[in-house]
């Protein structure tokens with residue numbers, strides 16, 4: 001990689017260097033960002049996916065560069081059956097090195113103990129079924145690739161390509177190579193490589209999480225793609241992309 005900072009792990013950047021490097025990344029091709037990250041972190045990098053609407057694109061981009069990269073999926077126990085079908089389809093097509101994470105309680109025990117917590121306390125439900133198993137798995141890695149994009153919601157518009165977040169083992173570099181992609185770019189890429197969209201996408205589900213109606217609905221007309229997530233609630237994120245500011249490197 002040609003940039004002088006590209007040989008240093010971002011956790012060692014100063015705050016100013018990190019801001020400068022993020023500015024540089026705005027003009028890098030997505031494949032160049034992925035090559036940089038995969039080369040720098042080697043066996044300590046992974047990608048997370050929800051096997052959501054457009055997940056196939058980033059999985060394809062990443063596995064073209066590193067076919068063996070660990071692919072982490074948190075099975076909350078509340079996914080749509082179509083999501084699990086989509087997972088199986090993509091696993092076969094892309095030969096994914098899949099790592100499935102599970103919450104401490106299985107779904108039935110969780111329901112017996114807490115009932116429909118997703119209706120009454122969705123933050124707690126996400127914390128137990130999604131965030132906790134994911135954060136536990138983070139301990140095994142130094143870097144994390146994720147498919148968040150700025151056009152998904154107004155709350156994601158200020159995201160940057162590289163963030164440093166805390167990890168029980170120290171620091172973890174979070175890389176968001178698709179930040180500047182939009183729906184048309186994803187569609188064109190998927191068509192070019194004959195990649196499938198989630199089966200519910202054609203029914204208006206533009207962002208797909210867990211199956212309870214209070215967690216995922218079709219996107220509202222004229223609203224951003226994540227408008228069907230926790231609709232009519234203040235909640236906009238499950239929690240893995242919103243670590244408390246106090247946990248972020250200053």
Ligand code: SF4
Pocket residue numbers: 076078117118121122123125126127129130209210211212215238
């Ligand atoms: S998205 Fe809904 S069901 Fe899934 S973990 Fe969060 S609150 Fe629970």
